[in-house]
Amino acid sequence: MKNFMNKKIKIMLLNLALVSSLGMGLLGCGTGLDPLTVLDNSLPALGSFVSTGGSYSSYLIGGFSASNSYWLFQNSFASYFSTAVAPATGIVFDTGVVSLQNISGYYVSIIHSGRLMSRLFGLQVPTVHVGDSVVVGQTIGTFYSGSQVAFQVLVDGVAVCPLSYMSAAGRAGLTNWTPCQ
C-alpha cells in the first residue's frame, strides 16, 4: 500500500513538473520579443526617428496643437531626412498608406509598451512588417525626398505632444520652435 501511494505521489509530481515546464519551455519562442517585456506600464523615452539626427528646426511646418495631432516637417533635403528608424524598441503594430493631407506614401506604427505608440508618416514602402520586433535605431523605411513627414505619439490611444516622451538625444534637434502649443 505504501509503495502504491509513493508511486501515485511520484506520478503527481511528474505531472506537475511537466505542466510547469510546458510554460517555461516556451519562454522566448515565437519571433523576437516576449510580449510581457513589451506590454508593461512604462513610458520608454523615444529617440530620434531619423538616422542622421541633427536639427529638425529647418524643416518644421507645424508643432503639436489642438488641431494638429502630430509634428509636421517638410523633407526638402533627401540627404537629411533619408532613413527612418525606430525611436525605441517595440513591435510593429500597423503599416499602410497615409491619409494625412499633403503627405504621400506609407506610415508605420510601433508599440513600445502597453501604453505608448509612435507613428511615422511619409515613408516609401516600409522595410518592416506588422508583428515584427524592432530595436531602437533599427531602419524601418526610407522617406520620400521633397515630401512632408509627420511624427505622432499616442499614450493610451490618445495623441499627445511627443516632446514629453523624448529622450535627451531625441530632443537635441528641437531648437528655435514651439513643439507643443
Next chain:
Amino acid sequence: MKHRILLLVLSLFSLNSYGAVGQTYSQPSATPVPTTSHAPELELSFDIPSVTGTFAQSFNSGLGGSAVFYFPQLLDPSLHNFISVGFQTFAVKTDTSISFRVVPVLLGLEVRGRVYSDLKSTLALAAGGSFGFLNIPNATNLKVGGYFTAQVKPGLEWDMSNDFALVGRMPLTFIMASTYMSYIAGELGVRMRF
C-alpha cells in the same frame, strides 16, 4: 393464524422501512451527505479578470473562462486534485484592437469546508505553466511567451444536489518569467459530478 400474524408483522416492518426511507428523501437538502466521493468532477466557469500591479495600467479587462477537472483523489481524500485550463483576454491600452491572451494550465489541490447548510468554502493552490499570446491584427508573426504560473483560489460553492453545484471564486494568478504579471478574476460557474 400464525401466517397472518407473520404477514402483518412483515408488512408493518416494511411500511416502517419505506417510511424511514421516504423521510430521508423528502429532506435531502437539509442534511446533505458529505462529499467524500471519489467520482471525477468537471467545473466550467467564466471569468472577468483584472490585472494588478505594474501591468495594471497597460490593459483593459476582457472576458475569460476556465475548465477544471477534478480527478479521483491521489492523496488524502479530503484534498481534491485537479487540473485546470484557463483562458483570459485583455485589451492593450496602446490600441484596444491588440489583445493579450493568457492560457494557464495548472495542477492543484483543493480543500472544502462547510460554512452553512449546503454552502461550502473552498481554497485551492495550483501551479503550472502559462502561454501568453500577443494578438496584433493582420500580424504575420504571433508573439508567444511561456511563463511559470502559480495560483491561489478562494471560493464558495453551493450544492444544488449531490451531482451539481454553483461555484463562485476569486482566483489570484501570478505569472513569472523575465518579468512578472498578476491578475485577479471574478469567476462564476457550475460543477458537475459524473
